[in-house]
Amino acid sequence: MTQQGVRWTADQVLALAPDAASRRAGGRLATAGPWSGTGSSGEGVVWGQCQGSGGRPYRTVVDIADVSGPAYTCGCPSNKVPCKHALGLLLLWAGGDEAAPEGEPPGWAEQWVSGRRTRAARRTVPGPPGSASRPGDPAAARRRAVQRAERVTAGATELEQRLADVLRGGLAEAERAGYGLWEETAARMVDAQAPGLASRVRELGSIPSSGGPDWPVRLLEECALLHLLGQGWLRRDRLPEELAATVRTRVGLPSAADGPAVRDHWLVLAQYDTADARLTTRRVWLHGTRTDRVALLLSYGAAGRAPELTLPVGLSLDAELSAYPGAVRQRAALGEQFAPPAPSGTRPKGVTASQAVAHYGRALRDDPWLESVPVTLERVVPVPDGDSWQLADAAEDTALPLTPAVGNRTGLWRLVALAGGAPVTVFGECGHRGFTPLTAWPDGPGSAVPLY
Incomplete structure (x- = not known):
């Protein structure tokens, strides 16, 4: 980062935006015109004052050196994090030394940074012996776990009968x-404390109205997978431990990261959000440059609010990760971080299209409910395929179709423009619906380009 004299790219800055409107508004503020007193320090602080609609300019500060991701403050009334002024300031800083020259931060910026760093340090210092809250009663916890398991079993049994009907x-x-039949069943699964079953039931209810001549086939396939999950729960005592852990997770039981802590320099491959009426889920894919392992971080925010964890694509994080239980063990928890995220020019090693499909097949053997697996494709070319698109492998006579939703995103055209008819390296998710590209690199030297 700034300690190394390396500034972020515009794509890495825009990846922080909470929505498309913020990206556009931040881009309009990425010029020197509305700004005054801009600067940056070698300790990862960027500051400036932006003239808004009021009489006083908005004082904006970004602490890039925070190990948990950038932190922001701004005098504007926006409740978005980061606001358009913080995005514009970072874009200005990313443009070079002339727009935000290095120096000592002014008092108002230094006061905010030192205050928040002091508070963060206090949170990491353990309290005196005996100050921690006493753990709950283990016997009571076991009783609650048994009671919940009984409710889930009753729900799974009822679901089996519904599917048979x-x-x-x-x-x-x-x-x-209509959808009412499935919503009623989903509500029963919520009552049974099986949110994973409820979510899959709701997905079933949306299939008949989704259109297309193949909806009966898709409905039957999803019914079969739901039946398999219900039977897996009812017979979980007979399953291998890792598969039983996968079933518990798919049903919706909480779990904790129990894998050993693995320290590595984790390259941020992709970050994107999905949202519903209740929750915003952020998915961050990481690649261990030493272990060659790919891990998924999940973070959540209330509806309409972005999750706090922000790791722009192309940064590298020196940190420890611990895996959650399950057969595939993709998901991990972020542990101790040893340095702020820093830009990295490395990229993961790619595979061919046929190898990507084989990888997904092996993963399904361990987790039949897995929608997709993370894959980096090497030397592929985006080409049209009728009304859709596919990634043609330059090394073999194979291709992977892109998922139908990709055709409605601007990321597809960014990928096509980056490739220009030549092979590129693409990271994404490979599943039964096709391949979803998330990040791309040009053939040869070049930075990662987020597509989502």
């Missing part, structure tokens, strides 16, 4: 019944 009545009857 649906198939006995025929899929056409399920279409006429």
Whole structure:
């Protein structure tokens, strides 16, 4: 980072934006016109004053050196984090030394930075012996776990009966019944404290109305997977431990990261958000440059608010990760961080299209409910395929279709423009619906380009 004299790219800055509107507004503030007193320090602080609609300019500060990700403050009334002024300031800083020259921060910026760093240091210092809260009663915790398992078992048994009734009545009857049938069943799974089953039931309910001549096939496939999950729960005592852990996770039981802490320099491969009416989920894919392992970090925010964890694509994080239980063990928890995230020019080693499909097949053997696996494709070319697109492998006569939703995103055109008809390296998620590209690198030297 700034300690190394390296500034972020514009793509890395824009990856911090909470939404598309903020990206556009931040881009309009990435010029020197509205700014005054801008600067940066070798300790990872960027500051400036932006003239807004009021009489006084907004004082904006970004602490880039925080190990948990950038922190921001701004005098504007926006509740978005980061606001458009913080984004514009960082874009200005990314443009070079002339826009935000290095120096000593002014008093108002130094006061905010030192205050928040002091508070952060206090949070990491352990309290005196005996000050920690006493653990709960282990016997009571076991009783609660047994009671919840009994409720989930009752819910899974009821779900099996519902699926049998649906198939006995025929899929056409399920279409006429509408979404209400599935929503009622999902509510019963929520009552049974099995949110994973409830989520999959809701997905079933959306299939008949999704259109397309193949919806009965997709509905039958999803019913089969849901039946398999229900049977896995009811027979979990007979399963291998890792598969049983996967079933517990898919049903929706909470779990803790129990794997050993693995320290590495973790390259941020991709970061993107998905949202529903209740929750925003942020997915961050990391690649260990030493271990060659790919891990997934999940963080959450209330509806309409972005999660706090922010790791722009192309940064490298010196940190420890611990894996969650399960057969595939993709998800991990972020542990101790030893340095602030810093830009990195490395990229993961890629595979061919056929190797990516084989990798997904092996993963399904361990987790049949896995939607996709993280894959880096090497030397592929985006080419049209009728009304859709595919990634043609330059090394073999194979291609991977892109997922249908990709055609509606601007990221596809960024990928096409980056490739320009030549091979590129692409990281994304490979699953039964196709390949979803998330990040790309040009063939030869060049920085990572986020596509999502």
